[in-house]
Amino acid sequence: MRSDRLTVVAIGVACGIVLGAGCKTKQPRGVTQQDLLVPEVLEGDIALGERFEDGVRVTDIRVDNVLFAYDSFQIANAEVGKIEQAADYMRRNRGVRLVTEGHCDERGSREYNMALGEHRALAVRAYLVGLGIDGSRIQTRSYGEETPLDAGHGESAWRVNRRVEFALYK
Amino acid sequence: MCGRWLARALAAAFAAGAVAGRAGAADVEVIKAGAVKSAIDLSGLRCSGEAGSVFQRTLENDLRLSGWFTIARGGAAVAADGTCAGGGGALRLDCQVRHASSGRVYVRRSDQGAADDARRMAHALADEIVRAVTGKRGIASTRIVTVGRRAGRKDIYMCDADGGNLRQITRDGVVCLAPSWSPTGEFIVYTAFLKGFPDVYRIDMNGFRRTRVAGYPGLNAGADVSPDGRRIVLTLSKDGNPDLYVLGLGGGQAARVTRTRFAAEASPSWSPDGRSIVFVSDNSGSPQLYVTGAGGGGYQRITLRGTENVAPDWGPDGRIAYSSRRGGKYRVCVIDQSGGGDTEIAADHADYEDPSWAPDGRHIVCSRTENYRSALVMLDTLGDSPIQLLAVEGDWYSPAWSP
Numbered sequence: 144m145r146s147d148r149l150t151v152v153a154i155g156v157a158c159g160i161v162l163g164a165g166c167k168t169k170q171p172r173g174v175t176q177q178d179l180l181v182p183e184v185l186e187g188d189i190a191l192g193e194r195f196e197d198g199v200r201v202t203d204i205r206v207d208n209v210l211f212a213y214d215s216f217q218i219a220n221a222e223v224g225k226i227e228q229a230a231d232y233m234r235r236n237r238g239v240r241l242v243t244e245g246h247c248d249e250r251g252s253r254e255y256n257m258a259l260g261e262h263r264a265l266a267v268r269a270y271l272v273g274l275g276i277d278g279s280r281i282q283t284r285s286y287g288e289e290t291p292l293d294a295g296h297g298e299s300a301w302r303v304n305r306r307v308e309f310a311l312y313k
Numbered sequence: 314m315c316g317r318w319l320a321r322a323l324a325a326a327f328a329a330g331a332v333a334g335r336a337g338a339a340d341v342e343v344i345k346a347g348a349v350k351s352a353i354d355l356s357g358l359r360c361s362g363e364a365g366s367v368f369q370r371t372l373e374n375d376l377r378l379s380g381w382f383t384i385a386r387g388g389a390a391v392a393a394d395g396t397c398a399g400g401g402g403a404l405r406l407d408c409q410v411r412h413a414s415s416g417r418v419y420v421r422r423s424d425q426g427a428a429d430d431a432r433r434m435a436h437a438l439a440d441e442i443v444r445a446v447t448g449k450r451g452i453a454s455t456r457i458v459t460v461g462r463r464a465g466r467k468d469i470y471m472c473d474a475d476g477g478n479l480r481q482i483t484r485d486g487v488v489c490l491a492p493s494w495s496p497t498g499e500f501i502v503y504t505a506f507l508k509g510f511p512d513v514y515r516i517d518m519n520g521f522r523r524t525r526v527a528g529y530p531g532l533n534a535g536a537d538v539s540p541d542g543r544r545i546v547l548t549l550s551k552d553g554n555p556d557l558y559v560l561g562l563g564g565g566q567a568a569r570v571t572r573t574r575f576a577a578e579a580s581p582s583w584s585p586d587g588r589s590i591v592f593v594s595d596n597s598g599s600p601q602l603y604v605t606g607a608g609g610g611g612y613q614r615i616t617l618r619g620t621e622n623v624a625p626d627w628g629p630d631g632r633i634a635y636s637s638r639r640g641g642k643y644r645v646c647v648i649d650q651s652g653g654g655d656t657e658i659a660a661d662h663a664d665y666e667d668p669s670w671a672p673d674g675r676h677i678v679c680s681r682t683e684n685y686r687s688a689l690v691m692l693d694t695l696g697d698s699p700i701q702l703l704a705v706e707g708d709w710y711s712p713a714w715s716p
Contacts, residue, residue: 188553188574191530194510214599214621216577252623252636252666253711254491254535255593255600257504257511258548258555258579261532265550283531283550284510289467289488296685 189272192279195240201311204232208292208306209267214251216262218270226267229309230274241276242310243267245285246292248301253287260285267307284310348695351446353382354389358408362399364428368406368435369397374475375439375453380675380697381446389413391446402428410442419445432478452671456715457678458482458492458501459689463707469503469516474671474714476689476702482521491580491711495538498715502526502536502545513547515562527560529567537582538562539607546570546581546590546607557581557592559607570609582627583607589650591615591625591633602635604650615652619644626677628670634677636666645679645692658692660699668692669714678702680710 206229209222218226233239245264247256264283272278293300353376360369376382382391395408403425410420420441424434433454440451452474461470466486472479483489485507492503500517507514513527513536527533531550538545539559549558549567555577558567571578576596583590590607593600597614602622605612616622619637626634628647632654637646639657643664648655658665663683670677677692681699687708690699703709 190552191550194530214595251600251621252580252593254580255577255595255623257490257532257534258577258593259595261548261550261555262577265531265553265555269553282510285532285534286488287490289490 189269189278191282194282195312198240198312201232201236201239201313204228204311206232206309206311208303208308209263210302211263211305211307213248213301213305214259216259216266218266223270225309226270227274229311230271230276232311233271233276233280236313238313240280240282240312241271242282242284242312243271244308244310245283246290246304246306246308247288248304249288249291249296250301251288253289257285257287260287263305263307348380348693348697350381350383351391352385352389353391353393353410353442353446354385354387354413355393356386357392357394358397359395360397360399362404362428364399364404364431365397366399367431368399368404371432371435371475371477372439375436375451376442378475378691378700379439379443379451379453380693380695381443381449391419391442393442399428399431404428404431404434406434406438408438410445432473436473436475449675450673452673452676452714455672456498457669457689457702457712458494458715459703459709459712460489460492461707461709469501470709472703474702476704479703479705482516483523491535492713493537494713494715495542496540496716497542499542500538501713502538504534504536513545526562527567535580539583540585540587546583546592548577548579548581555579557590557605568608570605570607571612572609580624582625582633584627584650585629585631591627591650593623593625602633602648613652615648615650616655617652618655619646622646624667626669628674629672630674632674634668634670636668636679643682645677647694656694658694660692665690665692667711669712671714672716676714678712678714680712682710 207225209225243264245260247260268281268283291304293303373384392413393410397406406424408422411418426434436453439453443451455474456471458471467489469482469492471482487506489505492501494501500515502515504511504513511532511534512525513533514523515526516523529549529551534548536545536547544559544561546559548555557570557578560567573596576594579593581590581592589604591604594603600621600623601614602616602625603612603614619639621638622635624636632647634647636643643666645658645665645668663681666680668677668679675694680687681690687710689702689709689712691702692699
């Protein structure tokens with residue numbers, strides 16, 4: 144019960160940041176769908192810090208993968224809760240670091256999909272920074288279409304393969 | 314055979330017309346005629362021994378693959394005479410190639426080597442015949458690097474231009490992508506996850522020594538070497554967005570070429586004069602081809618047809634080959650840097666992706682994917698049928714043709 148209330152507060156804070164930043168940030172061209180959030184929550188791009196050596200994978204929490212539409216790096220409303228769950232865990236565990244791992248479905252060129260996967264990983268990272276997580280704790284890694292979760296070839300496989308995974312390390 | 318080819322070409326023409334949109338179908342030129350060839354008679358070249366027959370088979374196949382010859386017996390415009398004697402672990406070639414009716418000599422060649430050199434010696438003679446008879450550059454002595462997936466492991470492989478002499482270059486079994494040659498063929502660059510992140514590596518082709526050339530935080534991928542061999546253009550995300558950068562191979566700072574906050578850039582390829590770069594950007598909402606200056610500045614979209622246009626390779630004569638998704642299938646197309654002359658290479662129902670120009674500016678190697686299995690095929694921009702190059706178990710994709 145208590146943690147539920149905390150979550151609600153956290154979401155409220157997050158929304159405040161997104162909306163507040165939205166006033167300052169120019170809306171990019173082509174973003175018209177109401178149910179999509181623009182991941183840019185700060186002025187300018189957020190440079191990556193130095194790579195850290197991967198530590199030990201965190202096993203006491205599993206955050207579901209953030210899923211994406213075809214050829215898109217925009218975070219849908221329905222996916223936001225997963226990012227907030229990761230942010231909440233990182234707030235409570237200061238020593239934990241994260242690699243957001245971006246993936247694509249098998250369609251499209253392998254090289255373009257490397258860039259698209261990275262864009263997805265960066266979008267989730269930017270969202271986390273918007274939620275107050277220090278960017279130096281978050282690295283990105285794109286696997287493009289190289290490591291699908293579901294080896295199938297239809298829409299149901301593609302849907303789960305267009306994802307960002309949370310690789311948490313302590 | 315001819316009728317089927319024509320039907321296929323017509324079907325492709327209709328498909329192209331259907332997706333052409335604002336541009337009329339008349340703008341889309343679908344290649345349908347095979348190239349004009351000379352007949353060559355090799356029966357006067359007497360080959361002996363095991364190495365001799367390897368030489369003979371390789372030479373015949375090379376001349377066919379050159380696209381400029383058909384092999385004939387009697388009545389041919391060009392004829393070869395001489396001997397190619399194999400034995401005792403050695404191979405000795407003495408031959409002459411002449412214009413059959415006038416007797417004019419095109420090539421006179423003596424060569425010797427070990428039995429293992431039979432393929433190399435045949436490639437060299439084939440290139441010399443192509444040059445002497447047609448004035449064109451031959452491709453028999455060139456090579457192709459490619460990603461191979463065998464037994465679930467991905468590594469870099471290399472084969473001769475005819476698909477033979479397959480060698481495994483890396484033995485890492487990690488995700489690797491997009492090999493690309495330096496302009497002199499001295500080294501390749503490619504992307505691999507050797508240290509857990511996608512970094513760009515250089516492999517010297519003489520001795521296969523490997524060094525890391527880009528390992529910034531985030532993504533390092535899709536490198537292409539400049540025509541002067543001193544720089545690479547690649548996608549980096551270190552500044553928070555996947556953009557193109559130019560990086561000196563001797564070290565120094567990466568210079569940013571694109572700056573698109575709401576788009577990702579990928580697959581850069583230099584123009585032959587080193588002044589421009591063609592690349593993929595999803596700035597418009599779908600991946601399309603753009604051209605910009607090597608120092609950055611404005612960029613211009615050059616592809617208007619197809620739902621996705623990716624994997625450009627700027628060829629030696631200035632034309633850009635790329636892969637275009639049209640009617641739900643990937644097709645290899647060729648376009649000018651201004652976006653004019655868009656030409657689709659007629660093909661069957663499979664997907665054709667990741668084209669790379671041969672140094673003759675005529676042929677293209679690409680991957681052909683059918684039922685989720687990929688093979689390398691050679692396409693001809695003058696209209697000869699596609700030819701599968703590697704008949705070896707495994708999936709083969711992202712080929713790059715050497716200079």
